[in-house]
Every structure is written in structure tokens, then in C-alpha cells.
Amino acid sequence: MRELRIPTNWTRRGFLAAAVLGIATGIAPATGFAENIKIGVITDKTGNARFYAQPVLQGIMLAAKVVNAQGGLLGKKIELVIEDDGNKPDVSASKAQKLIDSGVVAIISNSSSTSSQQAQNTTIKTLTPQVTHNGSDTLTRKLDNKCFFQIGPLGSIQIRTLMAYAKSKNYKRVALMTDNTALGQILAKYFKISLEKSGVKVVVEQVVPAGAKSVLPQMQKVRAAKPDAIFQAGILGREMVLFFRAYHQLGFKQQVLGSFNLSIPSYLRTGKDLMEGVAFIDAFDPAKPEAKTFIAHYKKEHGKTPFSLPGYGYDDLMFLVQAIKRAGSTDKVKVCAALQATKGYRGVMGAKTESYGFAAGKRTGFPPQGAVVRLIKDNKHGPVVHSGTK
Amino acid sequence: MSDLPELLVTAFASGCTYGLVALAYLMILRPTGIINFAVGEWAMMGAFAALVLSGMLELPSVVGILGAAFALAAVGWLTEWSVVRPLVVRDAGHLAPILVLLGMLVVFHQAMLLIFGGGDEPLSGPFGFGRVGLGPVAGAPQDFFIIATTLLVFGAVWLFFERTVWGKSFEAVAINRRAAALMGINLRLVTALSFAGGAAIAGLAGVLDGPRASIEVKTALPFAIQGFSALVIGGVNRVEGALLGGIVLALAENLTQRYAPIPSGLSLGVTPLLLIIFLLVRPAGLLRAKEAS
Amino acid sequence: MAGLASQSWLRWIAATAFLCVLPFLLQPYELDLYRKLLFWVALAVSYNFLFGITGQMALSHFAFAGIGGYTVVILLTQADLGLGLAILAALLLAGILAFIVSFAATRLEGFYLALATLAFAQLLTVVLDEGGTVTGGTGGLTSYALPTVFGFKIDGPWYALVMVAVFLITLAILVRIDGSWFGRACRAIRDNTEAASAMGVDVARTKIIAFTLTSVMAAAAGMVYAFFDNTVNPPVFGLENAFLLLFMVIVGGSGSHAGAIIGAVLLKMTQDILEPVVGHYHALGLGVIVVAAILFQPSGLIGTWNGFRARKKRAP
Numbered sequence: 001m002r003e004l005r006i007p008t009n010w011t012r013r014g015f016l017a018a019a020v021l022g023i024a025t026g027i028a029p030a031t032g033f034a035e036n037i038k039i040g041v042i043t044d045k046t047g048n049a050r051f052y053a054q055p056v057l058q059g060i061m062l063a064a065k066v067v068n069a070q071g072g073l074l075g076k077k078i079e080l081v082i083e084d085d086g087n088k089p090d091v092s093a094s095k096a097q098k099l100i101d102s103g104v105v106a107i108i109s110n111s112s113s114t115s116s117q118q119a120q121n122t123t124i125k126t127l128t129p130q131v132t133h134n135g136s137d138t139l140t141r142k143l144d145n146k147c148f149f150q151i152g153p154l155g156s157i158q159i160r161t162l163m164a165y166a167k168s169k170n171y172k173r174v175a176l177m178t179d180n181t182a183l184g185q186i187l188a189k190y191f192k193i194s195l196e197k198s199g200v201k202v203v204v205e206q207v208v209p210a211g212a213k214s215v216l217p218q219m220q221k222v223r224a225a226k227p228d229a230i231f232q233a234g235i236l237g238r239e240m241v242l243f244f245r246a247y248h249q250l251g252f253k254q255q256v257l258g259s260f261n262l263s264i265p266s267y268l269r270t271g272k273d274l275m276e277g278v279a280f281i282d283a284f285d286p287a288k289p290e291a292k293t294f295i296a297h298y299k300k301e302h303g304k305t306p307f308s309l310p311g312y313g314y315d316d317l318m319f320l321v322q323a324i325k326r327a328g329s330t331d332k333v334k335v336c337a338a339l340q341a342t343k344g345y346r347g348v349m350g351a352k353t354e355s356y357g358f359a360a361g362k363r364t365g366f367p368p369q370g371a372v373v374r375l376i377k378d379n380k381h382g383p384v385v386h387s388g389t390k
Numbered sequence: 391m392s393d394l395p396e397l398l399v400t401a402f403a404s405g406c407t408y409g410l411v412a413l414a415y416l417m418i419l420r421p422t423g424i425i426n427f428a429v430g431e432w433a434m435m436g437a438f439a440a441l442v443l444s445g446m447l448e449l450p451s452v453v454g455i456l457g458a459a460f461a462l463a464a465v466g467w468l469t470e471w472s473v474v475r476p477l478v479v480r481d482a483g484h485l486a487p488i489l490v491l492l493g494m495l496v497v498f499h500q501a502m503l504l505i506f507g508g509g510d511e512p513l514s515g516p517f518g519f520g521r522v523g524l525g526p527v528a529g530a531p532q533d534f535f536i537i538a539t540t541l542l543v544f545g546a547v548w549l550f551f552e553r554t555v556w557g558k559s560f561e562a563v564a565i566n567r568r569a570a571a572l573m574g575i576n577l578r579l580v581t582a583l584s585f586a587g588g589a590a591i592a593g594l595a596g597v598l599d600g601p602r603a604s605i606e607v608k609t610a611l612p613f614a615i616q617g618f619s620a621l622v623i624g625g626v627n628r629v630e631g632a633l634l635g636g637i638v639l640a641l642a643e644n645l646t647q648r649y650a651p652i653p654s655g656l657s658l659g660v661t662p663l664l665l666i667i668f669l670l671v672r673p674a675g676l677l678r679a680k681e682a683s
Numbered sequence: 684m685a686g687l688a689s690q691s692w693l694r695w696i697a698a699t700a701f702l703c704v705l706p707f708l709l710q711p712y713e714l715d716l717y718r719k720l721l722f723w724v725a726l727a728v729s730y731n732f733l734f735g736i737t738g739q740m741a742l743s744h745f746a747f748a749g750i751g752g753y754t755v756v757i758l759l760t761q762a763d764l765g766l767g768l769a770i771l772a773a774l775l776l777a778g779i780l781a782f783i784v785s786f787a788a789t790r791l792e793g794f795y796l797a798l799a800t801l802a803f804a805q806l807l808t809v810v811l812d813e814g815g816t817v818t819g820g821t822g823g824l825t826s827y828a829l830p831t832v833f834g835f836k837i838d839g840p841w842y843a844l845v846m847v848a849v850f851l852i853t854l855a856i857l858v859r860i861d862g863s864w865f866g867r868a869c870r871a872i873r874d875n876t877e878a879a880s881a882m883g884v885d886v887a888r889t890k891i892i893a894f895t896l897t898s899v900m901a902a903a904a905g906m907v908y909a910f911f912d913n914t915v916n917p918p919v920f921g922l923e924n925a926f927l928l929l930f931m932v933i934v935g936g937s938g939s940h941a942g943a944i945i946g947a948v949l950l951k952m953t954q955d956i957l958e959p960v961v962g963h964y965h966a967l968g969l970g971v972i973v974v975a976a977i978l979f980q981p982s983g984l985i986g987t988w989n990g991f992r993a994r995k996k997r998a999p
Contacts, residue, residue: 045963046503046507046508046963047508048608050507050508050509051510084963088918088919089823089912089914089918089919090911090912090914090916093715093912093914094712094715094719094912097711097712097715098712100712101710101711114821114823114916117822117914118825118914118916121825121826121912121913122912142825142826143826180654180812180820180821181822182820182822185820185822206654207653207655208654209654209655209657209658209812210812210821211658212654212658213612213640214404214602214644214647216396216400216648217397217647217648217654218647218654220393220396220648224393237509238510238604238605238606238609239603241510241512241604242602242603245519245530245602245603248519248520248521249519249520249521249529250396250521251521266510269511270511270512270604271512272512273519274519425794427794473974473977473978476978477978482981484793486977488793488794489929489973489977490978492926492929493930493970493971493973493974493976494970494974495926495970496930496966496969496970496973497971497974498970499970500963500966500967500970501967503963503966504963504964504967611922615801615805619802653813655809655812655813656809656813658809659805659806659809659810661802662801662802662806662809663802663806665798665799666787666799666803666806669791669795669798669799669802670787670788670790670791673791673795
């Protein structure tokens with residue numbers, strides 16, 4: 001019998017090595033060598049959306065941890081690939097490309113609406129699934145991006161919920177405040193449409209431009225118009241504090257009703273004592289069973305009770321996970337179809353009885369009845385005082 | 391129409407903060423001829439210094455204010471010693487110090503972003519919020535505090551320049567460096583003091599302005615631009631010019647925002663527009679230099 | 684002499700070939716970085732002519748890039764002009780605005796010119812922010828695309844070639860002018876305006892021509908940029924980037940074309956490469972580099988290179 005000898009010739013050694021490698025990589029999946037499922041996240045760690053994006057990112061990371069602890073997704077671990085776009089839209093598009101090149105299955109957009117919009121220009125090229133909880137009504141309309149899904153509370157839903165809450169107060173004439181950001185303008189637009197549809201007159205509209213030194217001129221005009229209440233569609237942090245300071249300085253007593261921007265916890269610090277009694281939109285009812293589970297996970301991980309923001313991130317990832325599970329694979333086309341077919345998915349966010357779902361051909365999934373109204377009391381987020389748009 | 395007196399109070403308070411930043415530019419510009427664009431960063435840093443002192447260490451507001459001024463004076467001194475002096479000593483031309491200070495602007499800005507992040511923080515002043523005043527002349531307590539403090543600072547600086555030997559030596563250096571050196575004035579000390587003083591005043595502007603809303607690193611560049619515009623409008627040659635320029639600028643902004651039938655966002659264009667107009671039409675500013683006696 | 688001429692031709696051809704082939708070898712993300720790098724390099728060489736060679740410290744260069752980008756998109760999508768006409772109109776508008784600005788600014792010197800042009804850039808941002816549906820407001824314009832040119836869809840690596848072309852044309856024009864009497868006049872103005880005037884240089888006219896020409900070049904680069912991500916918004920053309928451009932020229936070596944290229948490549952690649960590694964510290968490092976450059980090597984990296992070569996020549 002001839003001895004098996006390792007060839008001394010380099011070419012043959014090369015062939016042997018290649019053969020071994022080829023077999024090894026071929027066998028690897030079969031023996032369950034887990035490749036991770038990569039999910040990309042574009043977030044803001046350093047820019048002006050940081051105070052909003054960081055807590056939400058916590059929720060995304062928590063969700064990944066929970067899924068991995070419970071056996072992973074399709075037998076593999078979820079690996080989050082996180083990129084910082086500093087809330088700069090052109091950087092967002094670049095990072096989206098970077099993530100796609102590195103093999104992510106889907107991308108979660110965690111910066112502002114403008115960044116999510118620009119990132120779409122990249123994801124649409126490869127129809128990479130992109131998910132966000134931004135609230136701008138135009139995100140799914142500017143581009144026909146069949147794989148972009150928005151599960152956040154739309155501006156139109158927010159205002160209808162606010163108005164349902166305010167119905168008992170019988171407002172006849174109101175003031176509308178906003179800023180000159182893209183989202184602030186869109187929220188204001190939908191606020192106004194909804195208000196006027198219900199017969200409430202917007203007697204004065206004022207804009208606080210980013211970088212304003214003083215809001216007194218605008219607030220004086222508001223005071224002169226004598227509104228019954230003030231609807232606040234703005235989203236900028238410092239300018240919001242300016243508004244509330246002027247509100248108190250001029251001795252306003254009218255109710256302020258705000259968008260989901262006012263649910264950002266940092267306002268309780270920067271606007272301390274300034275925002276007592278303000279009504280704001282949230283998508284979080286701590287009494288919802290899924291919310292309770294989420295709160296328990298969060299407490300275990302971070303040692304304290306969460307505000308609502310991490311819930312958005314948690315839902316973003318879990319929403320992707322349930323679609324991938326139903327698709328049974330990470331193939332982009334199948335995942336897109338599974339995302340679109342989501343119906344009745346109960347997430348952390350949304351009122352107690354509500355769940356996410358997409359109507360045929362639509363890619364906005366937040367339930368129309370899913371927003372709630374809460375009040376700020378004692379510098380804390382108070383309980384839910386109203387639910388839905390009825 | 392109680393709107394106008396109220397508006398004037400706010401406008402004057404804003405004008406005072408612009409005037410203080412303009413004064414900071416002036417303190418450095420006069421003896422050295424250097425335009426230090428980093429004063430905007432120093433104003434912002436003053437606010438954050440006060441945040442650390444009164445917000446985090448919970449010292450009384452006044453300690454926060456004075457502490458911030460001292461801290462910034464040290465920063466100004468160090469800046470002059472480390473990056474400006476080497477250039478002046480080797481006669482690197484008039485552009486080099488300006489450029490190196492632009493580089494320092496980025497260093498300060500990024501360092502602050504790394505330490506404090508990009509969001510806004512609350513800075514509380516010595517008084518609460520709300521409204522105080524007599525009849526129609528009313529405003530936020532912080533506004534009156536700003537006006538009072540600014541008048542004090544300007545008064546002190548004016549006295550310094552007009553009545554003290556040190557102040558006169560600043561003026562001498564401004565007029566003719568070489569002659570001043572020959573007369574025995576310590577150029578290096580004057581330069582260092584001008585940077586320290588300018589930084590302290592800029593820091594003060596930031597601390598005073600902070601409690602009006604919340605503070606964030608982003609406010610640095612607007613401070614720099616508004617302060618410089620105030621300086622150009624008021625006149626680079628006189629201390630009073632800095633305050634006048636600041637008030638004119640703030641009045642223009644606020645009155646435009648209140649009474650002009652244009653969208654609020656466009657009133658942000660008032661500052662750059664005024665700056666351009668003055669630079670082109672009347673670069674010496676509103677107040678002429680005093681005639682040499 | 685003939686040898687030298689053919690040597691520089693050879694270098695041009697080699698460089699062009701390299702720049703043109705590279706896009707086809709890169710992954711999409713790397714391609715994105717490459718063309719954005721070329722955009723900055725194109726801006727840096729034209730800015731270098733304005734600041735480094737003519738001594739005009741203007742902070743409006745990026746604003747003109749924005750004017751070019753926005754105008755071509757607005758004319759294309761809202762005025763329904765064809766691509767060629769839109770480009771020409773945008774260049775014309777940029778030229779007219781630059782002429783007006785420089786005409787008004789001939790009297791301003793040094794940092795006062797910088798501030799006036801900075802104010803102009805700020806005004807532009809305000810106009811863009813408040814421009815409603817025409818400019819897209821603070822969110823800018825999105826969802827447009829480059830129309831087909833003679834039936835061809837220019838995309839991906841092919842579009843990168845457009846940026847290469849604009850860059851090379853810009854550089855070629857500037858190098859050519861630099862070598863002529865106009866370039867010498869510009870340098871004379873930079874070094875000593877009064878002496879230049881005494882020597883017969885029409886200072887005002889030279890400044891205006893230099894400013895208008897370089898600003899139009901910036902506008903051209905901006906137009907190419909507009910179709911990178913099919914988005915233009917105010918922050919991209921804002922003040923932060925204006926300072927960065929200045930720094931690139933300083934660090935590379937102001938007054939030298941090669942310096943501008945090196946400075947732009949170095950600072951931009953530092954951003955792209957360091958950022959994933961050290962996070963936001965890269966921006967701080969940038970400031971430190973600039974300060975160090977001004978303190979220790981004011982003639983920039985190109986100065987270091989030249990010094991090195993000179994020493995080699997002297998060595999026996």
C-alpha cells in the first residue's frame with residue numbers, strides 16, 4: 001500500500017489547501033456555524049437629534065439582547081451594526097450605503113425625518129428593507145420606495161388624538177406654534193388641516209426659527225389674538241424652552257397641547273417647572289401588557305423605569321424580527337413582502353387595544369387609534385388621560 | 391399698546407449680550423490688531439462653566455457667574471500664551487494669528503461637544519422666571535439682571551481705559567506698538583491681559599444669556615457672528631460703540647420680527663444684512679473715533 | 684524644454700487615467716467616498732486660487748457651490764428646463780451673484796472680507812430655509828434625479844467620471860492662468876496690494892475676475908454634487924464646511940495647487956477613515972492639526988515636501 005504523502009510541490013500544496021478550505025466552508029453551515037444576522041441602525045450620537053435618538057437606540061439594543069437570549073432569529077444571533085450620521089442627511093445616505101455593503105439585512109433609521117428620507121434614496125436602489133418610527137406624514141409619499149416602512153405615529157394621527165381629547169373643552173379659536181424644521185412644518189400643516197376640519201379656527205400661527213434669540217415678538221402676537229388654547233407643533237429643544245419661558249413671562253394661562261416631541265424626557269430637565277399641565281401626545285401606555293413586559297426587561301437591564309422613547313426602538317427591531325420569522329429567510333424580497341403583510345402585530349407602543357398593520361399598498365403602520373394623550377404633572381409624565389381619536 | 395415697552399426690555403437685554411461679545415472682540419482687537427473669532431466659543435464655554443459650578447456642584451448662582459468669568463480669563467491667557475505669542479514673536483504676519491484662532495475655535499468647539507454632547511442643558515440664573523417690572527416696562531427678571539450687569543461691566547471697562555494707567559497703556563499700544571514698547575510698556579503683558587479680559591467678558595456674556603432659554607454648544611457661532619456685527623455697527627474704535635452696536639442690532643432683529651409683515655425666519659437675515667451694509671457703506675461704524683487730544 | 688513639456692503631459696495623462704479607472708474598481712460605499720472626496724478637492728483647488736494665490740480670504744465658496752446645486756435642481760424640476768440649459772443658467776446666475784459680491788467687496792481686506800462673505804453665506808442659508816416649496820425649506824430638495832443624457836442614464840461609476848472631469852477642467856484652467864500674467868498679478872495683490880497697484884495692476888478688476896471665476900467653478904462642483912444623493916439641503920452648504928475648506932488649503936500649503944489637493948485629500952480621508960475608529964474625536968484632531976500646521980509649518984505640507992527636496996539637492 002502506498003503511503004499517503006503530502007505533496008512537496010507548491011502548486012499541489014495550494015490545490016490541497018484550497019480543497020480543504022472549500023470543504024470546510026461547505027460543511028460549516030451544515031454543522032450550524034452561526035453567521036450572525038446583521039441589522040443596520042443609522043442613529044444620531046453627536047448631532048442635534050441626539051437627545052431623542054439615544055434613548056431610542058437603547059430600546060433597539062435591548063430588543064436585540066432579548067431576542068438573542070431567547071434563541072435568536074432563525075437560529076442565528078442578531079448583530080446590530082450601528083452608524084452615526086450626526087443627523088446630517090447626506091451622511092445618512094452614505095452610511096446607508098456602507099451598511100448595505102457590509103451585508104445588513106435591513107436598516108433602522110433613527111435620526112430625523114430628513115435623514116430617513118435621504119437614506120431612502122440609497123436603500124431604494126437595492127430594495128433593502130428600511131424601517132423607522134419617525135412621524136412625518138410625507139416619508140412614504142415622496143419616493144415610491146416599496147420596502148420602506150414607517151411605524152411611528154403620523155402627525156395626522158397625533159393631531160386627531162389631541163383634538164379628540166380637547167373636544168370636551170370646546171375650543172373655538174386656537175393658536176398654532178411651530179418651528180422652521182421640516183418635521184415641525186409638516187406637523188403644523190396636519191395640525192391645521194385637522195383643526196379646521198373640525199370647525200376650530202386657527203386665529204394665529206407663529207414660527208420660531210432655529211437659532212432664535214427671543215420668542216417674545218411671536219408670543220405677543222399670540223397674546224393679541226386671544227386664543228382659547230395653544231397647539232405646539234415644534235420640535236427643537238432650546239427653542240421650545242424659549243417658548244415656555246415667554247409663555248410664563250407674558251402670564252399666559254391657556255392650555256398647551258403638543259406633539260410627541262414633548263414626550264422627550266430631557267424637557268423635564270431643561271423645562272423644569274415650566275411645563276406643568278401641558279398635554280402631549282405619546283404612543284406609550286404603561287398599562288398595556290406588552291408595555292409591561294418591555295418595562296420589566298428594561299428594568300432588568302438598566303435598573304430603572306423607562307420613559308416612552310426606548311419603546312419606539314424596541315418596536316422597530318421586534319417589527320423586523322417578526323417579519324423575518326414569517327418570511328423564514330433573510331432574503332430581501334421575502335422580508336419586504338412579510339413586512340408589508342404585517343397585520344395585528346401588538347407592539348410596546350400604541351394604546352392598550354391597538355396593534356400595527358398595513359393596509360394594502362400603504363406603508364404606514366401605526367394604528368390610527370394608537371396615540372394617547374398624557375399630561376406633565378410635577379415635572380413627570382403623568383398617566384394616560386385619553387386614548388385614540390374618538 | 392404694552393407690547394412695545396416689553397419688547398424693548400427683551401431687545402435691550404439681547405443687545406447687552408451682543409455688546410458684551412463685541413466688547414470682548416474690542417479688548418483683543420485694539421492692542422493687538424487681531425480679530426479673535428473664537429470669542430463666540432468662549433461665550434458658550436462661560437455658560438457651561440457656570441453650569442458645572444452652579445448646576446452640577448450646586449454652588450450659588452453668583453459664584454457660578456464669577457467663577458465662569460475667572461475660568462474663561464484663564465482660558466484666554468493660556469490661548470494667548472500657547473498659540474498667539476509664538477506667532478507674534480516671530481512676526482508671522484497679520485493673518486496667521488487670525489487663522490490659528492480659527493483653528494482653536496474648532497478645538498474648543500469639538501472639545502465641548504465631546505464633553506457635554508450636542509443637546510441642550512438648563513442653566514438657572516440668580517432669579518427665577520416670570521415677570522417683574524413697573525407697569526408696561528416689564529420683562530423677565532433675568533433680562534433686567536443682564537442689563538444692569540452689562541452697564542456695570544461697560545462702566546468699569548470705560549473707567550479702565552479712560553482713567554487708569556493700565557488702560558491708557560492699552561490705548562498707547564493700539565495707536566503705535568513700537569512707540570509704546572519704547573516708552574517702556576510691557577507689550578507681552580498688555581497682550582496677555584487683553585486676551586484674558588476679552589475671554590472673561592465673553593464668558594460673562596454666555597453666562598448671562600444662558601438662563602434665558604437653555605444652553606447648548608451650537609450657540610457659539612451665532613454669538614461670534616452677532617458680536618462681530620455689533621462691533622462693526624457700533625464702531626471698532628470706542629468702547630461705547632460695542633454696546634451701541636449690540637443694542638441697534640437687537641432692536642433691528644426684534645422690531646423686524648414683531649412688526650414687519652415677513653415670515654419670522656427671515657428676521658434671522660437681519661444680522662447678516664446689517665453687517666454687510668455697514669461693512670460696505672460705513673465700515674467705521676456709527677461712532678467715530680475720538681479725536682486725538 | 685521639450686522633455687519637460689512631454690513629462691508634464693505624461694503626468695496629466697497618467698493622473699487622468701488613474702482617476703477614471705478607479706471608480707470601476709470600487710465598492711458602492713467606497714465609490715461614494717471617492718466622488719465626495721473629488722468634490723472637496725475640486726473646491727479646494729479653486730479656493731486655493733482665491734485665498735492662497737490672490738489672498739482673498741472669502742468664506743462664501745461653499746455658498747456658491749450651494750447656489751450651483753440648488754439652481755440647477757430648481758430649474759430642472761420646477762422650471763422644466765432641459766439639463767444643458769439648466770446648467771448654463773445656473774452657471775450664469777452664480778457668475779452674476781459672484782460679480783455683484785466681489786464688486787461690492789473690493790474695498791474690504793483680510794478678515795473683514797471674510798466676515799462679509801460669511802454674512803452672504805448666512806443670508807443664503809436664511810433664503811434657502813425660508814424658500815417654501817421652491818427651495819424645500821430646511822429639509823431641502825429631494826426625490827429628483829439626473830435626466831438621461833442623449834438616451835444614456837449616467838449612474839454609479841460613470842457619474843463619478845463627471846466629477847473627475849469637472850475637477851480636471853478646474854485644475855487645468857487654474858494652472859494655466861496661474862502661469863500667465865494674470866496669475867502673477869494675483870500673487871502681487873496677495874503679497875502687497877499697494878505695490879501691485881504701483882506696478883500697474885488694476886487691483887479691483889483682478890480681484891473681481893478671480894472671485895467670479897473661482898466662485899463659478901465652485902458652483903460647477905456644486906451642480907455635480909446635487910446628483911450624488913439626489914438631495915440638496917442647507918446644512919451641506921453651511922458655515923461648518925466653509926471653515927473646513929479653509930483648513931484644507933492651509934494644511935496642504937496655501938498658494939500651491941498640489942498643496943490644495945494634498946490638504947483636501949488628507950483632511951477628508953482623515954475624516955472618513957478615522958471617524959469609524961475614534962468616533963467624534965476625529966473632528967477635534969482636525970482642529971489640533973490646523974493649529975499645529977500654522978504654528979510649526981505655515982507653508983503647509985507642500986512646504987515640508989519642498990524643503991525635503993531642497994535638502995536632497997544640496998546633499999552631495
